[in-house]
Amino acid sequence: MVENVLQVFQNKVTLPQTKRFLSNEEINILAERYGTPLYFIDEKTLHDKLVELHHAYKKFQGDVKIAYSVKANFNPSVLKTFMKDGITFDLTSLGELYFIKRLNGVPENIIYTSVTEELDEYIEVLKNGIRRIVVSSYYGFVNLSKAASIVNIRPKIMVRINPEVGVKAGVRASYKNGKFGVPFNGGKIDSAYFIVKSIFSNPLLDFEGFHFHLGSQITNFICYVNALERLNSLINKLKKVINNFSITTLDIGGGTPVFYNHPVPAPDEIASIYIQKLNNLVSNHGNFTLMIESGRFLVAESSILISKIVNTKEYNDHKIIILDTGYHLLLDAALLKQQYPQEAIPCKNDIYKMNIESKGNPSVKNIHLAGRLCDTLDVFPISKVSDLSCATIGNYVLFYNIGAYSLVFNMPFHCQTKPPVLMKTIDNDFKLIRKGTSYEELFIEEGGQIA
Ligand SMILES: Cc1ncc(COP(=O)(O)O)c(C=O)c1O
Known part of the structure; x- marks a missing residue:
């Protein structure tokens, strides 16, 4: 009986359990107001x-x-x-x-x-x-x-x-x-x-x-x-x-x-x-x-991290997408090589939409999602279901299913501050549930005043 059930799991292909509880419009407005990176909890x-x-x-x-x-x-x-x-x-x-x-x-x-x-x-x-x-x-x-x-x-x-x-x-x-x-x-x-x-x-x-x-x-x-x-x-x-x-x-x-x-x-x-x-x-x-x-x-599954694409570069058949976040906000990406599902938005025109395998430009075979830290480990593993087809400078990359063991691991490596956290409440309101920190707060916390 147990073996049968296990067999069923192995054969079953379930759809990605990623959940978009935010519209592109909401993301635009709130990312403009609070800046990126930005966490959302539903x-x-x-x-x-x-x-x-x-x-x-x-x-x-x-x-x-x-x-x-x-x-x-x-x-x-x-x-x-x-x-x-x-x-x-x-x-x-x-x-x-x-x-x-x-x-x-x-x-x-x-x-x-x-x-x-x-x-x-x-x-x-x-x-x-x-x-x-x-x-x-x-x-x-x-x-x-x-x-x-x-x-x-x-x-x-x-x-x-x-x-x-x-x-x-x-x-x-x-x-x-x-x-x-x-x-x-x-x-x-x-x-x-x-x-x-x-x-x-x-x-x-x-x-x-x-x-x-x-x-x-x-x-x-x-x-x-x-x-x-x-x-x-x-x-x-x-x-x-x-x-x-x-x-x-x-x-x-x-x-x-x-x-x-x-x-x-x-x-x-x-x-x-x-x-x-x-x-x-x-x-x-x-x-x-x-x-x-x-x-x-x-x-x-309650949480999404939103970050902005701030740079890209292409050489040979590789494209490097550089984000304004890093593993200081998603430590398990480096520790456990966690492949969080990612999506680049918005996609204005489907003609430019490319999937991970073809990427529109046939010469680009390998996409790398790189963080902002000056550390070799700061490259995000990409999930099989990720869609980075619209990864251009100025667009956002959403990391899905990041609600566990991420906020609690936030760290100031490279003098990085903590981003704000917004909650989408049961009555569909957005509430700031954690303020972002400033460089000055980090400086004081690290003993800046007694130096
Ligand atoms: C004793 C104990 N219970 C429960 C948990 C939660 O495990 P999970 O997040 O996989 O449900 C942990 C995680 O470390 C744990 O140490």
């Missing part, structure tokens, strides 16, 4: 993606909650949009907690997963009313126990397991002897088996369940099947040594992929591969809440 897409992801798990025999991984985009207006939908927030740092608190987020809607797991951090987290905390090491568990007795609060502890299954993904998070979580067992203190037993032997602590995160931009979903089978064995083992052992929450992490260069299955197609395994866990071990984390899927 509030409706944020909401629609949340509904789509939640809906994908409707065949699960229990409650389903979606947790937004704030690391993907912590813009306060994005967080507020999700807050209105009552989402859970997956937090990893005190900084992220600060943002949620400033927006009056409720602690019940937070799950906190730290990598460092320091005592002071856990004290702060508990004092802020967070109860669902994921531990990822024995030392982290000890720190959380100490914090709980200092603050006199009973946390609901989840254990982050590293299922150590093979994962095919843009970024793998689970691999043998990896950084995240603990293995199932192995006789050492840093094992899920040992940590769970330790939680049950402390009357001041509650055990909530398990968490795993396999990777981001996952391309083969059999890893969930394998991870859930391994988890089932662990639970069976724990039931033999702990009376009435059960789980209240199972969090299966993020990883739902997004269209960049290759077709990706929809969340309900993905869920269909392992929903039976999840329901088997319910039948075998009792009801639990299923938590689906997501960063990329929830925000990527």
Whole structure:
């Protein structure tokens, strides 16, 4: 059954899931007013993606909650949009907690997963009313126990397991002897088996369940099947040594992929591969809440980056298009060679329209989309669906599906400032949700006044 479904995905050619929520006219007016580069976020897409992801798990025999991984985009207006939908927030740092608190987020809607797991951090987290905390090491568990007795609060502890299954993904998070979580067992203190037993032997602590995160931009979903089978064995083992052992929450992490260069299955197609395994866990071990984390899927398609073509040059059969943006605004283009779909606009006359292969001018075989930075790596990989046929000086290049892991990576390399961000609101208004920064602000931030 699983193989059949995978086969269908491989054969299926879906249309590019790029979304134009802006007209050329709107782009012209707003780019004139705010300058380029310029980010746009569509509030409706944020909401629609949340509904789509939640809906994908409707065949699960229990409650389903979606947790937004704030690391993907912590813009306060994005967080507020999700807050209105009552989402859970997956937090990893005190900084992220600060943002949620400033927006009056409720602690019940937070799950906190730290990598460092320091005592002071856990004290702060508990004092802020967070109860669902994921531990990822024995030392982290000890720190959380100490914090709980200092603050006199009973946390609901989840254990982050590293299922150590093979994962095919843009970024793998689970691999043998990896950084995240603990293995199932192995006789050492840093094992899920040992940590769970330790939680049950402390009357001041509650055990909530398990968490795993396999990777981001996952391309083969059999890893969930394998991870859930391994988890089932662990639970069976724990039931033999702990009376009435059960789980209240199972969090299966993020990883739902997004269209960049290759077709990706929809969340309900993905869920269909392992929903039976999840329901088997319910039948075998009792009801639990299923938590689906997501960063990329929830925000990527909501956003477009608009940049201007400021120069071009042609030699031999190559054309170099130089933009006023660079990888300082889309770091994954350099880090992960992410092929964001691009489109050059406007195309005034279709006679001049050329596609990537022919480009109108038959002598030009290779198009390069180059950034403004003086760095060899600052050349944007081009997606198969990109249309740069109207790439002439003064036109715009739109980068689609850039809402995840882009704004949060903005950096001032080459003394570059941060561009403004506009949100197209549900009621079709445009709202400035982040001001662009100036050279003077950057100068001060870098210590210019004390130099
Ligand atoms: C623990 C955890 N959960 C969820 C995510 C989100 O992954 P994605 O953006 O692929 O959904 C991440 C990403 O790094 C993560 O580390």
